[in-house]
Amino acid sequence: MRVGIVGVGFMGSTHAAGWAETGAEMVGCVAETIDEARPLAEQCGIKIYSEVAALLSDVDVVDICTPTHLHMQMILQAAAAGKQIICEKPLTRTYAEGQLAVRACQKAGVRLLVAHVVRFFPEYALAQKSVAEGQIGRPGIIRLSRGSFRPKKPVGNWFLDEAKSGGILMDLMIHDYDYARWIAGEVESVFAKKVSTGHPDAKVDYGMAILKHAGGALSHVAGAWAYPPPTFRTHIEIAGDAGLLEFDSDEMAPIHNLILRASQSDAPDVGLPSSPTSESPYTTQIKEFYRALVDDAPVRVTAADGLAAVQIAEAALESARTGRAIHLAGN
Secondary structure (H helix, E strand, C coil): CEEEEEEECCCHHHHHHHHHCCCCCCEEEECHHHHHHHHHHHHHCEEECHHHHHHHHHCCCCCCCCCCCHHHHHHHHHHHHCCEEEEECCCCCCHHHHHHEEEEEEEEECCEEEECHHHHHHHHHHHHHHCCCCCCCCCCEEEEEEEEEECCCCCCCHHHCCHCCCCHHHCCCHHHHHHHHHHEEEEEEEEEEEEEECHHHEEEEEEEEEEEECCCCCCEEEEEEEECCCCEEEEEEEEEEEEEEEEHHCCCCCHHHHHECCCCCEEECEEEECCCCCHHHHHHHHHHHHHHHHCCCCCCHHHHHHHHHEEEEEEECCCHHHHCCCEECCC
C-alpha cells in the first residue's frame, strides 16, 4: 500500500508518524511550497509533489491533512482517480460539500475514512464501551467540554477565518459532537451560543451547544479558546439511569480517573479497568485505518459519521447566528 500525504503541517506530520508504524509505504507529500514540504520529506525519506494531481498516479491512498475548506475538492479529485481516502476532521466545511464528497466516494467504490481521533483516545473509547455494555443503563445527560488556548496564527491565516475553518463551534467542538452522537445516537436538534471577547490581539472564544438526541438524551457541549498556552483540558460526564461515568483530564492520571458510580446509595464507586498504553491515539487511528484498507475491515468512525458531525456543527453555527434551535434534516 502506497500512501501520499497532502498537507505537511502539524496534522500531516502526525499522520506520517502513524503511517510509519504500519506496513504502508509513504511515497510523498504535497504542500504549497517546497520549503514547507522539505522537513517532512527529509524526515520520512519521501518525494515532494507540487500538486495533488501529480501525486495520484504514484499512490493507492491519499491522506488529506489540509485546511478544512480545501477538503471537498481534494476528496473529489482523489475519488475520481480511484484512490482510497483518509481525511482529517472536519470532513468538509459544509454539510452540502460533505454530501458531495461522500456520494463521490460511493460512486467511485473507494473508502472515505474520517479522522475523528477522539474516538481513539483510551478514556473516550473505554467510556463508550462501558455505555454500550449497559454499565450505567440508558444515557440521559452527557456533558463534554474541551478547552485550550486560542490558536496563534498570522493575520489572514485560514484557521482564524470562520468562513474557512468554522471557528470554535466547528473546528474545536466537532470532536465532542461526534463523540456525543457515538454515545447517545442521532441528533434531532441543536441550540448553540458563541461569545468572543477581548482585544483582537488577545481574543478569547467560548462556545456552548445543546444537542437533543432522537433517543431522548441531551448533550451539553462546551468549548473554549481561553487558556494560556500550552493548557489543554477535557472533561466527560455521562449520566445514565443506573450510574455515572466521569473523566477529568485535570486529574492527570488518564484511564484510572474514569469512574463508574452506581445508582444505589450503598454501592461503592468502581474504577473501570485500565487499558495501559503509551501509543499516540493518532497512531492508533492510522493503524486501524490501515487494517481497514488492507483487510476491508470495519472502523469505529465512518464517512457517514464524519458527515453527521459536519451537519451538527453547521447547525450549531446557524443556531448561534439566528438564536434559534435548528432541527437537523433527516432526523
